[in-house]
Amino acid sequence: MSAALTFDDWRAKAEKLSYRNQCFIDGQFVPAASGRTFDCVSPVDGRVLTQVARGEQEDVDRAVRAARKAFDSGVWSGMAPRERKRVLLRFADLIAEHATELALLETLDMGKPIADSTSIDVPATVNCIRYYAEAIDKVYDEVAPTSQDVVALILREPVGVVGAVVPWNFPMLMAAWKLGPALATGNSVVLKPAEQSPLTALRLAELAAAAGIPDGVLNVVPGFGEEAGQAIGRHMDVDAVAFTGSTEVGKYFMRYSGESNLKRVSLECGGKTPHIVLPDAHDLDVAAKNAAFGIFFNQGEVCNAGSRLLVHESIKEPFLEKVMEWGRKMAPGNPLDPATTMGAMVDEKQMQRVLGYIEKGKSAGATLKMGGGRALSETGGYYIEPTIFDDVANDMVIAREEIFGPVLSTLTFKNEDEAIRVANDTIYGLAAAIWTTDINKAMKAARGLKAGSVWVNCFDGGDITTPFGGFKQSGFGRDKSLHAMDKFTDLKTVWIELH
Numbered sequence: 356m357s358a359a360l361t362f363d364d365w366r367a368k369a370e371k372l373s374y375r376n377q378c379f380i381d382g383q384f385v386p387a388a389s390g391r392t393f394d395c396v397s398p399v400d401g402r403v404l405t406q407v408a409r410g411e412q413e414d415v416d417r418a419v420r421a422a423r424k425a426f427d428s429g430v431w432s433g434m435a436p437r438e439r440k441r442v443l444l445r446f447a448d449l450i451a452e453h454a455t456e457l458a459l460l461e462t463l464d465m466g467k468p469i470a471d472s473t474s475i476d477v478p479a480t481v482n483c484i485r486y487y488a489e490a491i492d493k494v495y496d497e498v499a500p501t502s503q504d505v506v507a508l509i510l511r512e513p514v515g516v517v518g519a520v521v522p523w524n525f526p527m528l529m530a531a532w533k534l535g536p537a538l539a540t541g542n543s544v545v546l547k548p549a550e551q552s553p554l555t556a557l558r559l560a561e562l563a564a565a566a567g568i569p570d571g572v573l574n575v576v577p578g579f580g581e582e583a584g585q586a587i588g589r590h591m592d593v594d595a596v597a598f599t600g601s602t603e604v605g606k607y608f609m610r611y612s613g614e615s616n617l618k619r620v621s622l623e624c625g626g627k628t629p630h631i632v633l634p635d636a637h638d639l640d641v642a643a644k645n646a647a648f649g650i651f652f653n654q655g656e657v658c659n660a661g662s663r664l665l666v667h668e669s670i671k672e673p674f675l676e677k678v679m680e681w682g683r684k685m686a687p688g689n690p691l692d693p694a695t696t697m698g699a700m701v702d703e704k705q706m707q708r709v710l711g712y713i714e715k716g717k718s719a720g721a722t723l724k725m726g727g728g729r730a731l732s733e734t735g736g737y738y739i740e741p742t743i744f745d746d747v748a749n750d751m752v753i754a755r756e757e758i759f760g761p762v763l764s765t766l767t768f769k770n771e772d773e774a775i776r777v778a779n780d781t782i783y784g785l786a787a788a789i790w791t792t793d794i795n796k797a798m799k800a801a802r803g804l805k806a807g808s809v810w811v812n813c814f815d816g817g818d819i820t821t822p823f824g825g826f827k828q829s830g831f832g833r834d835k836s837l838h839a840m841d842k843f844t845d846l847k848t849v850w851i852e853l854h
């Protein structure tokens with residue numbers, strides 16, 4: 356069991372690890388058509404792990420051709436749902452069997468703690484694939500209520516070729532959130548992982564093939580956003596794009612669609628989650644722990660990170676002390692050490708970006724209470740201290756822009772109406788949280804907060820059965836739950852007159 360592995364065990368395994376580093380197209384690993392590659396750098400220590408194929412237009416073309424051919428052949432799209440279920444369950448089993456390897460690849464590639472890769476990323480990926488496998492022979496089409504001389508069928512059909520473009524913060528899980536429902540409903544997929552984190556996606560493709568997913572049904576083209584990503588977005592033969600990433604790039608995909616074939620676009624974008632704490636929270640210690648984990652988990656590289664802490668003015672001082680206590684416990688460490696709770700930022704660029712925001716917070720007049728600097732620089736890796744600002748105003752850059760790092764902005768309010776108003780004063784609407792024991796205040800907030808998820812007396816609640824996605828500029832379309840299948844299917848009405 357991976358849970359029992361020590362720091363030394365993980366380091367020894369890391370030395371022996373091998374990497375898939377080519378494009379996976381039509382059931383085979385192939386180099387990029389250009390022969391070009393890019394360095395895959397580990398943020399743990401700045402070391403180059405391997406050179407990965409730099410997929411571009413031509414590689415995307417080949418992948419889309421393979422996906423189209425597989426789709427049109429019916430080898431997967433026409434397979435009985437119970438058969439697709441069987442193959443996808445096998446895929447999930449294979450992911451579970453390779454849990455240690457996949458967790459290690461994820462941690463080395465993007466810097467998250469191995470404890471999280473093993474206890475969260477891998478099991479959640481397995482669970483996601485299993486959920487959609489299990490779902491697919493249990494969802495029925497519809498018959499419309501018509502007069503007796505008509506039978507009207509409402510059929511759900513796969514869209515065809517799906518492009519999935521995903522970010523680096525949960526590389527494997529974000530891929531699974533697209534692959535699960537897209538494959539279960541019978542589509543073929545071309546997946547582009549983020550350039551910072553291609554390794555688990557490539558290994559997943561190989562495991563999918565071993566599980567029996569036919570050639571061409573799942574293709575992976577690693578590469579850069581402006582190249583492979585844009586080629587998918589503008590492709591005339593891609594029917595839908597499912598994107599997770601920044602709001603800025605999400606807008607590009609809308610443009611790509613409009614300028615090409617009006618492909619369906621679903622966007623899971625950024626957030627600036629307000630975390631509201633009222634004085635009557637049932638346990639302020641628990642709330643404080645959640646406030647700290649809500650921003651420092653995964654180095655703050657979480658779309659729904661609780662980056663704006665809104666605390667009632669009457670309890671701000673003691674509450675912030677408690678949050679800082681938890682924050683100090685989360686100081687970054689080597690991601691391969693099972694005791695580490697905060698790892699490395701994904702790359703040097705992201706680290707510099709976050710440090711830049713910290714400078715902006717200071718120069719805007721916010722009070723730096725904790726952290727604020729780089730850590731463990733002697734390792735060659737990219738680490739940042741857990742950072743907390745107080746006296747933040749909601750119009751400061753650090754309260755408005757998504758930092759995507761371990762930086763908490765603390766604001767105060769006088770009453771609930773003000774809290775909800777400030778919480779909603781953002782372009783984002785991915786998630787929001789509130790702590791209170793007053794059912795009226797909780798429900799008024801749950802209704803009043805403009806966000807795709809509202810958590811009451813918890814943070815980051817939910818599981819695969821509940822939809823996840825944004826309001827406003829956090830995007831549209833939902834991942835997880837049966838609703839996620841809407842993105843990958845079209846409705847067809849068949850109206851039959853009886854004579």
Ligand code: NAP
Pocket residue numbers: 520521522523524525529547548549550551578579580581582583584585588599600601602603604605607623624625626657658659757759785824825829
């Ligand atoms: P990003 O820069 O938007 O990149 C996301 C993906 O889009 C990557 O694969 C990227 O390729 C690609 N891309 C970049 N520029 C592109 C372009 N011009 N055309 C086509 N594709 C392009 O986001 P990120 O920095 O990887 O991830 C952080 C963002 O993701 C944050 O904003 C976060 O909130 C969001 N996120 C949202 C959710 C959610 O469910 N709502 C979940 C996780 C993350 P490269 O390989 O070149 O980077």
Ligand code: MG
Pocket residue numbers: 395396397398463464465550551552553
């Ligand atoms: Mg990497």
